[in-house]
Amino acid sequence: MPTGYCVKERKKVEITNPQQVTMKNGRPAIQGTCPDCGTKIFKIGKL
Numbered sequence: 941m942p943t944g945y946c947v948k949e950r951k952k953v954e955i956t957n958p959q960q961v962t963m964k965n966g967r968p969a970i971q972g973t974c975p976d977c978g979t980k981i982f983k984i985g986k987l
Contacts, residue, residue: 941954941955941956941958942954942955942958942970942972942983942987943955944970944972944981944982944983945981945983946974946976946977946979946981947979948974948977948979949974949976949977949979953974953975953976953981954975955970955972955973955974955981955983956972956973956974956975957972957973958970958971958972958987959971959972960986960987963984967984968984968985968986968987969982969983969984969985970982970983970984970985970986970987971983
């Protein structure tokens with residue numbers, strides 16, 4: 941599981957339901973949710 945930073949909780953967490961997405965400029969990114977609060981997490985990079 942990839943990890944990301946939850947802005948709401950101010951800590952690193954494992955991303956639940958990670959999905960590979962492509963940004964407008966063509967760079968790969970990972971989008972998912974925080975397991976604790978349900979906030980969207982967005983991380984630049986491949987899965």
